[in-house]
Amino acid sequence: MLRFALYFGLSLALIGCPRSIEAESYFLNSEKAEGSAAKTLQQQAEKALRMRDIRRHIQLRTPMNPTYLADVATDVARELSAQDTLPTLEVILELGELLFDHEFTVEEGMTRDIERIGGHDSNSCASCHWQSGVAGSGAVVDNSFLHSESDQLSDYDSLNPPSLRGVGIVDLLAREMTDDLHEQKKQLMQSTSLGVRGAVMLTTKGVSFGTLQVTESGALDYSKIEGIDRDLVVKPFRWKGTTRNLEDFIIESLISHMGYDEYSFTDRREIFLIWLLASLPPPQFGPAKSYEELIAEPRSPRGELVTIFEEEWINGSKIFEEIGCASCHLTKMPLRSTVFSTKPTHGVPGLRYDFAERWGLEFSAEDNAYVVHLFSDLKRHNLGEDNSSLHYDRGVPPKTFMTRRLWDVANSAPYMHDGRASWISHAIAEHGGEAEQARQAYTNLPEEKKAELRVFLMSLQKKASVVVR
């Protein structure tokens, strides 16, 4: 009866609905000309100082009104719901950045029940994602301790907060990959008929996820798929690749780290956080750009001539491919669309924005796609016994991890899931399982080739930006 009532109500709602679901998706405006990512250091510094002043503005108002920032967020969310006066992208991003840095109060929905080990462990995103600026990685002391309630720290999985730069791109890549795999599954289902075996090699963006088979009885056989769950959804977030998109990642994080209770407030803060993180440009790639500033300074402060390791970098990039690092840390991935979107939620309409220029991705006419130097295949792999976590995480076994993105590896020490390695060399030495051969190959390289590979890896970093705290 109840179910009937629900269907009936839904039908009525649909009949009375002024727009379709698609209609509730709006393109956001950007106030300024595109390419705002390419600001000079001076302009960046002034903006960063302004943000500091705004944080102070909020901090000083919080004693009188503990929900000051949440209230502003609610107001902007209301504007989004009203739909006729959409805030600009800049307003949304500014609010996102403030919320990312904000220390949430109990009145704003932060739990009172803080337990650093194994519980709600933080009151702010920036507390653990801070190294080299907004949404960076965390230090080893920022590790989260999960999957236990024990008195003994050694019963917990210790997980280092990864860098969140470029996650908008990661989100889109994973969606496109999932779409491809689902399409391949659909075609397999359509092309086979009862009594005939069938199979498809699941491949997207140059990454193979094994073979999906259909048995004679028409049942799907998942036994030969690799590095992905049976739902064939690429889940790029978290160390074990268990979260499918940015939106889920942020909501899960607010719930697990801060004890966010989704019924306790209505500011839809996750919308602003999603857009902030989605907007962050990808790290840079290539030696020339990395050393722009060094070129401007031909001598080091100690009077030595600056060596620009351009040749070493090129050699290093080749070694990276040759010894097999690149088979999982895939150097290039094609991205078909740079339009990021969020679903309609709680009265806030779906929003869309084309980040092509802001992200500054290079377009390849040959591939008819943008080129993303992600250094990951967004696939899970067995990393061997020594890297094993203690617990399964959402069905993912202890030895299995999502390939880490290396595109800002120089900014995101320490390395490995528990942050055990403080330097790149040690991180390479920690690889095992499917990466055992590549590790061996590295160990067997002559010293100068190892040096070249390290020069290449340590050039992978974010663009220089000004951080004012």
Next chain:
Amino acid sequence: MTLVLLCHCSEPKDTPNQFTTGQLPWANTENTTGEIDWLQEKLIDARQKYIIEQYEVSLDAYDPGERLEHSTITQLAIDRGSFSNRDLFQFGDELFEYHFRPEDGWGSDRLDDGPTLRRVHREKKGGPDSFSCVDCHSKGGIYGASSISQNSYFSSDGNSHRNAQVRSAPHLLGLGAIEAVAAEMSNELQELRRSGIRTATTSGMAQNVVLESKGVRFGRLMIERDGVISESSLEGVRDDLIVRPFGWKGEFSTIREIVEHSFRVHLGITSSSFQEKIRDELINGADYGTGAWFDIDNDGVSVEVEDGMLTSVSVYLALLEMPVIRPPEDEVLLSQFSRGKQVFRELNCHQCHVPTLSLENTTLSFRPTQSVYANSATIEIDLATEGESPRLQKESSGDAFAVHLYSDLKIHDMGATFVAAQPSPTECTSCFRTPPLWGLSHSGPYLHDGKALTVDEAIRLHDGAAKSSRNEYEKIPPEEQAALQVFLLSLSRMPSVEVR
């Protein structure tokens, strides 16, 4: 399906909507405090530092160890006079942000796959729990405080976090001034004792000496005619009358001590001078590791931090800028600030959080502690002229310098509810040194264990010696409570500018 199609009555809105720029309440925020000039100046330094770092990172990638080598100096080299104080500052700066590696002596106990991290410390042996100083001193900028996730877990068994002593890391601004003030206080107290003994023995009359320095009273000393001293009436300072301004419980008197200690317990990096103390049996080596005296942590590296490194990091920390008081520009907030400043006095917060201690001599000296350097020259820095700006300022009247630290540098018993139960019969578990409040705006969460997320919570958790102030606070109207918080949150620091 049909229903959905039927109501597909309008097209997606792809046309631009109206801007609402300016609707955020802070849209007109403008910096009128001269910080823009500060920004310009700091940006030049920050950019230069970035360039050096980029250079060092590539060099180090090519030739591992280069980066540390470039920031390592021996005390011998300092003794030769090769470096100015500014050079020492730079070396210290580089070490502060360097991520140490096992081959540098990071960690303890050599295992097949390298030393392990220990987020929870083992008694005196410590962690290691981090790779660099900046890991826990970054909030509000480099050399800042720790964030909520960065508390340390001291003095446990290496595994039981619930038995550990939880400690938040303070910001590191103005440490030079604090050390200098504390040293003057210690000298004054000891001088009072010396003259008391002199008077008692020469006059043949017992003396009741009131120990007071810079307006802070440390109780009394009873000195008998024969010079025998009774310390039972001392307050907030140990029998040796040394004011120890560092550490939550006032464990350290100099920056050098705390640097040495932090290297050892947080990074597993043992100083050469500490090794010497084990060799000479001044310290029980068994408490600190299983190795021989020259490699007590048994990690296969014997020279981990030489005296020269301790000197450079100490000089760096001592020369860091002073925090600032930044009253709000907004008129309503400004009146709250002024009211809050009064409330701070009315509630007697200022009795322990003494707003200003005066400093006569701004010279700090650094002596190496290894015996081989017994004849080394003392390094001297002048905080008033060599420190990073903003520097120490003179008091409005007189020649002394004003240190606006908001502390009496004294130990107080904060009451049983202030501290989580710790089995430690030999000392007062609820005794803490009054933490300086300067730079408070960028140092939450508050209190020794970071338990208080807001200033309000921090005040409400005060007990023991501060009980009456807390009770008064709970009685005043919410507007006054807010005013006090606005005042406290204006104890700030200049913007930290980094290029990353």
